[in-house]
Amino acid sequence: MFDQLFKSFQEKVTLTPAEMELCKTFFIPKKLRKKQVLLQEGDVCIYNAFVEKGILRSYFLDEKGNEHTVQFAIEGWWITDLSSFLTNSHSIYTIEALEDSELLLLTTEAREALMNQIPMFERYQRLLLQNAYIANQARINSTLTETAEEKYIKLGKAYPGIVQRVPQHMLASYLGFAAETLSRIRKQLREKE
Amino acid sequence: MSPRKIVAVLGVSETHSVFMAKQIAKTNAVLLFDHNAAVLNSVFSEIQTAHPNANVEMMICPTNASWEADVIVLSNDAVIDGNGINKIKNVATGKLVLFFENAFSTDVESYSYERVQALFPFSKVVHVCESKANPSDSFDISGNNQEAVQTVLKLLTSIGLKASAKKN
Numbered sequence: 001m002f003d004q005l006f007k008s009f010q011e012k013v014t015l016t017p018a019e020m021e022l023c024k025t026f027f028i029p030k031k032l033r034k035k036q037v038l039l040q041e042g043d044v045c046i047y048n049a050f051v052e053k054g055i056l057r058s059y060f061l062d063e064k065g066n067e068h069t070v071q072f073a074i075e076g077w078w079i080t081d082l083s084s085f086l087t088n089s090h091s092i093y094t095i096e097a098l099e100d101s102e103l104l105l106l107t108t109e110a111r112e113a114l115m116n117q118i119p120m121f122e123r124y125q126r127l128l129l130q131n132a133y134i135a136n137q138a139r140i141n142s143t144l145t146e147t148a149e150e151k152y153i154k155l156g157k158a159y160p161g162i163v164q165r166v167p168q169h170m171l172a173s174y175l176g177f178a179a180e181t182l183s184r185i186r187k188q189l190r191e192k193e
Numbered sequence: 194m195s196p197r198k199i200v201a202v203l204g205v206s207e208t209h210s211v212f213m214a215k216q217i218a219k220t221n222a223v224l225l226f227d228h229n230a231a232v233l234n235s236v237f238s239e240i241q242t243a244h245p246n247a248n249v250e251m252m253i254c255p256t257n258a259s260w261e262a263d264v265i266v267l268s269n270d271a272v273i274d275g276n277g278i279n280k281i282k283n284v285a286t287g288k289l290v291l292f293f294e295n296a297f298s299t300d301v302e303s304y305s306y307e308r309v310q311a312l313f314p315f316s317k318v319v320h321v322c323e324s325k326a327n328p329s330d331s332f333d334i335s336g337n338n339q340e341a342v343q344t345v346l347k348l349l350t351s352i353g354l355k356a357s358a359k360k361n
Contacts, residue, residue: 001283025315028287031261102260110287 001029004052004076005104012127013120023121026114027104032056032097038079039095045084047105051077054101055165058093059173069174072098072162078128098166143176149185151175197221197248198348201258203281204228204268205236209293213266215240216352218247224258225251260284264348265316267292273303278312286315289341296323310337317341321349321356331355 002024009015015023028047032038032054039045041060049056051073058079059069070093073079084091085108106114115122142151152175156163163171172182201224202214217223218240225240227233237251252258259265259281265288271277272292290313294304302308310318319336332349334356336342342358349356 025286029260029284030263031257033261105287107287 001052001102002027002104005050008050008076009124013124015118015120019118019120022117023114026110027106030103030105032101032103034097034100037094037096038103039081039084039091039093041092041094042090044088045081045091045093045095046107048078048080048082048085048111049073049095050104050106051075051079052102052104054097054099054103055162056095056097056101056103057166057170057174058095059170060092060094067170067173069170072159072166072170072174074159074161074165098170148175148177148181149188152182152185153189198263199224199261200264200266201226201252201255201262202266202268203255203258203277204271206232207268207270209295210266210268211236211239213293214249215243216354217266217348218244218249219352221348222248223250224262225249226253226255226258256280256284259288262288264289264291264344267309269293269295272309273300282313282316285313288316289344290316290318291321291345292318294320294322296325306335306337319345321345324355327355331357333357333359335359 053075056073056079057069058071059067061067081091081093168182169179172179199222200217202210203226205211205214205225205227206229214223225237233251240247240249265285292309298304306320317338319341322333324331324333334342334345346356346358
């Protein structure tokens with residue numbers, strides 16, 4: 001149940017067996033079925049979710065009712081609305097499971113308690129936020145400078161697991177263009193091969 | 194965070210659990226489990242007949258039911274049987290665990306709050322006891338975690354039951 005989480009810890013910090021056991025007591029194990037919602041737009045996001053198994057996405061709807069996918073999370077990743085989670089404000093995002101998923105949920109109180117009791121967990125959190133910031137910068141740069149085809153190819157190379165598991169219209173929405181554009185790009189790429 | 198709570202009712206061969214499962218199924222998703230398949234089927238059909246639109250499902254494993262649930266309702270049998278509890282305690286961490294007691298129960302030890310909380314050291318355990326004045330009609334709710342007590346109070350009153358929070 002904690003395999004991916006401990007693997008994620010080990011990639012960034014060193015925890016003792018006793019600290020790992022203690023960690024287990026702070027997480028809420030939760031199974032979500034495909035299409036079930038972890039966070040509903042308008043609610044306060046009270047969990048930071050670690051994905052042990054499955055895949056989730058966060059998205060919001062614009063005024064015209066169009067979906068905009070903001071993030072995917074596969075095994076070993078975290079997903080939340082950080083702003084809502086940290087400030088207790090209402091979220092504009094919905095987070096849903098795209099497959100049957102197994103999650104480990106952390107509340108703000110549990111996160112604080114973990115950081116107090118296990119200093120290495122604070123370092124782990126800092127490294128996660130650092131990486132998330134870098135990834136966001138890269139995404140902004142990509143949005144401003146790359147063509148639709150370049151974005152798609154880059155995503156496929158960096159995260160083949162996402163491209164293979166996620167419906168095309170969600171991928172297109174994540175990359176910021178229409179599903180028809182993605183379909184055309186894929187056709188062109190097939191023809192080039 | 195979930196719009197509706199998912200409630201696992203473990204052990205539906207008792208009047209209390211069936212009553213609760215039926216009531217909760219009116220507004221929340223309910224996962225039913227019982228070791229006795231015939232009883233489980235019968236209660237499932239009963240709930241579906243009473244509430245055709247209820248989001249209710251039979252589960253074949255108490256661990257999976259508890260893993261998926263936000264709230265775990267233990268039957269009287271489950272409270273007494275420590276083996277059953279061992280199957281779910283790892284997936285009950287951080288969750289709300291409810292156990293019911295009849296108004297005139299004499300098994301003080303089994304239903305002691307401390308005993309059940311010790312069985313689920315990392316869960317929010319809430320004790321729901323029939324009021325002695327109006328058994329089966331109103332309930333006294335107690336527990337160490339006041340937020341959990343208030344959540345159960347809201348859950349029970351939202352399904353039309355009379356309930357009040359008592360000091361533990």
